[in-house]
Amino acid sequence: MKIKKLAATLLATMVTSMFTGCGNDGGSSGKSSSSNSDTSSNVSGDETVTLRLFSNLPDRKTGQGLVEQMIIDEYMEENKNVKIEVEALDEEAYKTKFKAYSMEGMPDVVSIWGQPAFLDEVVAAGVLEGLNSADYADYKFVEGSLDGYTYDGTLYGLPRNTDVQCIFYNQKMFKDNNWEVPTTYDELIDLAGEIKSAGIIPMAMDGGDGWPMAVYLSDVLYKIAGSDYSTIVSNAVKNGDFSDKNIKKATELLKEAADAGLFQNGYDSQDYATAMNLFTNGQAAMFYMGSWESSMALNEDIPEEIRSNIRAFTMPTVDGGKGAATDIAAWNGGGYAVYSGSKVKDEAIKFFNYMYQPDKLSKYGWENGVGMSAQDQSEYMTGDETELMKQIVDIVNNSTNISGTPINDCGPSAFKTSIESEIQGVSNGSSSIDDFLKAIGDSCK
């Protein structure tokens, strides 16, 4: 009898402790949700409102992450009852967790990308709050910058930056060797030969990640097809057929550049940092990257002789192409959105709108050299900007057209993954151009 009692007690203890374990978890989440619902009903009151921000900017001390944090701190200072909790992960981890969150409830304000490769699935899942575009008429957004965030007339987020694809170059190295900035694609290829024969890497390329090469392909395609670029790309993605002669020609030009040795040896397996280091150490004459890297000119880790000589130009024109020299590859990528199921939605939208006041993201971004905003920044120019920044502003101001989203972000994520991998194969010659075009077409179906 004693043994039975003891056994029953043991079993009861075991089961209770297990349920207690589960119960605690449930209890805490229940508690947090109840506190959330309390706060939602008292948004304008004195009770503390906790907003959760999910960000893809883990570096909170410099660059864009610092700008984001500055705005958060200011908002909390002005709204004493609001506490903003930030969870920041780098891009890949962010996108993975974003998906997990979408299944079980997301933070109130989230980073997003206004490109089909990311946003199509997210909008279809119904996790983003629809916004009224008329509310943002006075926010000085650059024309066309909201297009990527609009689905069936509803706005689902706002862009943060305008990204311009640049070819950064070392001006001093160019001068010392009497190299000229190329004005045509043929000149660029010839220049690659000259630079290479001088024992220097012509252009540092982050080929290991795939996307910079896909942007290169888009850049060249835009020079070939001009204003037809978006139609050609969207038709190709829609039909899963990339046999268009313009796309084929652009791929040939990419391969020609790789064969001519424009990129460093082993570019197809080297990452962002390695490619950038080749340029900032003076081993490469050019670096193919977006305008967000214009802060290189302010980076004191880069030797003064190099950082003060960094300049930029855009992809030169292609013979017989429709794109002019002033038609540039530029787009609005990252931005923010509000979670549709947020328990503190009113406060989330209030904070979201606060971030986009022209004197916040746009102004602070400019002052911290993080590149061009998606909003008009001209009034914040002081004249003390670096030569590189001024040059990029000129490139944008003098542009006659902009390309919009790069090709790899124009289709579903499966297409993005495919093109960013297959493009390594076509450029290094391990797969043919036709096989490449077929493989990326198949990934859209």
Added chain:
Amino acid sequence: MKKLYSNKLVILSLVLPGVLLFIFAVLAPICLSIYYGFTNYTGMGSFDFIGFKNYNTLLHDSAFWISMRNSLFLAIGFICIQHPLALITAAVLDKLGGKGESFFRCVYFIPNVISVAVIAYLWKFIYNPDFGLLNNIIKFFGGKGDINWFNYDTAIWAVLIVLIWHGFGWGMLIYYTGIKNIDTVLYEAAAIDGATSIQTFLRITLPLMKPVIQVNVTMAVISALKQMETVYLLTNGGPNNSTQFAANYLYQQAFKAFKYGYGNAIGVVFIIICLLATAVLNKIFEEKDVWDVSSKKKKKVGRAA
């Protein structure tokens, strides 16, 4: 006390946590994987059942088969290069004795102590065609030193070298422990009979190490199939999937390409292949006859683990 342990309620209370853990942490995820493997789930929103479409796609997916081929290469590399070297090194270490023995034992184990992330970046720099150690050594000896070690055709070999080097310490340590457990009387008897070192190794060490070899080889094959983190950090499967491994490919498809259903189908096939590999290895080892030195009779050796 004995009565207490024979009470079914007590047994249940002791076994239950383990069983529940197995059900919720192993069995349920596998069942869910099988379920999602039949869907076109993107990881978000709604989804439809698409039957065996994912599996059909997988059959024709060249990247998946490249990843399987690479796993096979790695398993062969482990069995034919890493383990013979590890076994010989362990035998030599055993004979070394003194401070040298413990020094080299530590040296060979160092790669296993270092984090995988550090290992991957270390080798990235060693292999770099522009400023890497390997090319600089070639330049030092008068060569051109501009080899792209990670080019499409040779990248997999470069990756295999890193993986074989990295896992060497574990294999060596397990063999070393196994050798230390062999009764020294056998070696003394062999020495009296005038056996050479090679004869001792082949006739005493090797046969008595069979169970250890079996465990090590099984673990090596499974780790070759499961390979993910080093490859993810070193090449992420590139260029153009030439260094792709199944686990990395699964991750890319499920979490980057938003093909969660397809990723699960890969997972299911992956589990089946791992189970088959383990079963085949157990079968192979089960049927092997070994010479039992102590009884001077042939006898069957049981399962490795």
